[in-house]
Ligand SMILES: [Fe+2]
């Protein structure tokens with residue numbers, strides 16, 4: 116079992132370049148933030164989910180590594196970036212001395228983290244899926260016009276000083292839903308065997324139905340992943356339990 120840690124990857128130049136360039140590609144096509152911030156959060160969260168549920172430290176370390184690397188495949192394109200990321204991760208993990216048994220587990224988790232083309236089939240991929248799909252927050256939005264539109268709505272910006280086209284209705288639904296999420300918290304309860312995603316959504320920016328429109332498939336894979344960890348998955352939005 117690997118003794119490598121998240122810090123070994125954070126200090127690896129190749130990994131940093133892959134993450135930066137993958138995020139630059141997504142910025143170029145107008146996607147939310149998928150860079151170092153997202154990698155750090157998902158790496159740490161994947162690890163913590165397994166530790167909270169009393170899995171072994173070695174498994175939690177593998178989940179952290181898979182979580183940190185999971186989106187590097189975006190460097191070659193958004194479509195099938197899970198599979199691409201798995202293939203790109205393999206030589207890096209070999210180079211830094213990870214055992215092949217651990218490498219294939221990390222590869223499988225990375226390749227299966229997206230709901231369109233993935234399934235949780237081990238505890239590493241299950242924790243990564245839940246960590247990734249629960250990173251919904253306004254800090255990931257980088258569309259300046261949407262941000263200024265939201266500030267105008269809150270009377271925190273003079274409309275005359277806003278960039279051209281600052282109207283919330285015009286923007287991508289993913290940006291709107293992420294920007295509307297002012298708080299998000301994942302609660303893992305080992306005694307109740309439950310994993311709960313609690314969100315606070317500003318309904319002036321996006322209503323709860325919009326959240327379901329784009330996140331229903333993500334919630335379904337989260338439920339499958341939680342089952343793999345012996346838990347139920349629940350979603351709470353604005354203090355109302357929805358699943
Ligand atoms: Fe992804």
Ligand SMILES: [Fe+2]
Nearest residue numbers: 153185186247
């Ligand atoms: Fe991700």
